[in-house]
Amino acid sequence: MDSLKSNCDALVIGRVSDSSDVHGHENATAKHHSKAPSWLTAFAPADALVMEEEAWNAYPKCRSVVKSPYFSKFFMSIDTVHKADNGYSENVHGLSEDQLAARKVEVIDIASAATDYWSYIVGRNNVDLSNFQSARSGRGPLLEGWQDHCSPVMTAYKLVTIDAPYWGFGSRLEQALMAGERSLFLESHRNCFAWIDEWLGLTVEVLRELEQQSDYSLNMKLGRPCSAESWMTQEESPVEGEKSVA
Known part of the structure; x- marks a missing residue:
């Protein structure tokens, strides 16, 4: 039976405009995961089993892509x-x-x-x-x-x-x-x-504020500096075409 280790350890939220219309106007998130089956450590060191996820939310369509820097x-x-x-x-x-x-x-x-x-x-x-x-x-x-x-x-x-x-x-x-x-x-x-x-x-604006608070709380828990975007209001958020980076 497989066992798993840890969980999502980072979250970045930003607004993105995709000119290709594949995703359209969207909210984008980036996450790092270190959750992996324990047996996989036989093939790679535990600290190399970090998965990077990017997600685009352009409801009613959403897309997530997960990659591994170690397993290219x-x-x-x-x-x-x-x-x-x-x-x-x-x-x-x-x-x-x-x-x-x-x-x-x-x-x-x-x-x-x-x-x-x-x-x-x-x-x-x-x-x-x-x-x-x-x-x-x-x-x-x-x-x-x-x-x-x-x-x-x-x-x-x-x-x-x-x-x-x-x-x-x-x-x-x-x-x-x-x-x-x-x-x-x-x-x-x-x-x-x-x-x-x-x-x-709940309105979209309230949901975005809750997302920002979640981002802030997670970074504080991890002892990481919080980006200014974490507490931006909707009016202060990055312009379309830019992506927030923590």
Whole structure:
């Protein structure tokens, strides 16, 4: 059974304008992760297992790219498309015929509660969504077949692409990361619904302020100097085309 070490240790938030229109106007984050299977230390020193993640949020589309400075050939991307449907849209990512043939589709039901190893590592929300109802919106409970009966409903279509072309551990690493991402998707979206009364009605400006406070608190905890951007108001934030650097 794999064990994991530490977690995300840095966060930088900034506004970016992408002229290619691939991401459009977006919020960008950069993160450093040192969470890795313990068996991987047999192939590299622990301090070399830092993953660098860049994420672009241009809702309803999002993209994350994870790379490793030590394993230069490693690549992982997560492309997300949010649609106001019940999960039955076909090929929302516009994949080619070859990509569709290689694709494996898995439906993740947020009303389910995983009890596997990876859900333990990611952390589990013990709220039973089949008995939960939002006090502010009245949404819930999520009973069997809720996808076809609840309104409004939204599906997050996630395309995970992993390439670890390394003999001896590449395939195992790909499988471990895929299982970990599945648990992360399940728990994060379960939390999103279970915490609906905390975020419902928040404006984009308030959410950005909370992100900045999170960035500041994390850097303080790590004993790192905080950039001026951490406490910028929206009006003081970097102009479009510039990216904040901590």
